[in-house]
Amino acid sequence: MLVRKIKEKLFLAAISIATFLTILPLFHILFSVFANGLPVLMRGGIDFVTETLAPPDSELGGIGPAIVGSFVLTFLASLIGLPIAVLTGVYAAEYPNSPIGKAVKTLLLIMMEFPTILVGLFVMNILVLPMGRYSAISGAFALAIVMMPYVAVYTEQALKEIPFVYREGAFALGLKRAVVVFKIMMSMARKGMITGILIGIAKVAGETAPLLFTAGGSARIYFAGLDQPIGAIPLLIYTLVQQPYENYHQIAWGASLVLMLIFLAIFLPLRLSIKEVKL
């Protein structure tokens, strides 16, 4: 009796400690980014998010080009990736037993876990090398590849979760397949699809690896054209921390906080509302 109770207590203690250890890094990251980034943001003020990078060993300046670049890259990546990804998800949901349909589902799941640096290398080979320079379009293309499997898989799942009776109901009204899928099923699945789209966007907004060999980075020019190099917040952080200058390390902390705030702004509402996805 007593032994059993002790065992139970020990087990409870063990899983509590394991849980604590698992989430500890998360809180440590949140804490250190806030603790180091907030003073930088306070000091830099609004200039920090609008101005361009200061020279080494001087003032803070700002990370404006990187913020603009991140938005441009994410927007372009969505423009390229979302339509294709949604159609892929629809195909996988509509033709689950066709050979291609079956393969697509598996390939998407592999793609989701694929090392993103390889995506960067791939795009470098097919776009950067032929063009002869880093560019916004190459970066966006790499991000689109990273984003697509999330959106496609969420779309497929959201469509599949719709009970069969609604499908039958829609077809029984004499509606064509395209109308059933694109007008009715997709509007019923919209919450799940939006979740996938936002996760995809949040994911690529924070990605560094696919941009290393594609976007090129730009800390002093906001936007020079689709075929010109462009900045991104994660890329800027990566570059700055490798520099020997104290003010650059400060800017990197500030940029980290900005990135985290953007990420949380997308993710928190999403996670809090995710239970509403049910029909």
Added chain:
Amino acid sequence: MNAIETINLRIWYGNNEVIRGINLAIPENVCFAIMGPSGCGKSTLLRAFNRLLELNEIARVEGDVKLFGRSVYGMDSVEVRRQIGMVFQIPNPFPHLSIYDNVALGVRYNRLVESKRELDKIVEWALKKAALWDEVKDRLKDRASELSGGQMQRLCIARALAMRPKVLLMDEPTANLDPISTRKIEELIYELKKELTIVIVTHSPAQAARVSDYVAFLYLGKLVEVGKTEDVFENPKEKLTEEYLTGRMG
């Protein structure tokens, strides 16, 4: 002319033959009940009439179904389903759409009307026909998911009627409803059959007796007996039918 006629109809799911050669003639403007125990193939048979079986990849149909003399398998499936409305066992109005849009949907996407006014008229007409208008006329913009089960089912009837079908298929339409809602639907059937042909599937002989003019008894995918409802119920020719009607089977 018969509204629906089946000729040597056979249906398989994979290798499993669920409808085993059925010849059935359903006259115009009657309520025709198909009754039988669970798993006898009633719902499958119904879905062969409007080709909804085609949503099921493993279903295979042999023989023919005629709609007012024309083979439905020679017609465009969309055209068939415009002429044959259907109401399901689980009330399935689209929960994310308004009451109005649920009724308007089929008419709108099939481009059967020219103007919004015409559409308003059809929606009102269909909701009145489905005996739902008085309950929802002030809340047409509310979501369909806010209605009660019985109201949802009448909304589905309105949705089907808005397409002005010649035939209405009902797959156990009251199986998930309370007795009062069931009664409302049955009264509705009585009114509707004056203008169109109703084929209702039911596992309840009592319901078949209450609503139908003709009845077919289906058992293990075969047609056991068919005839005027009163004849079948008073003088069943087959022993199986008698056993089913007296509750010794099913």
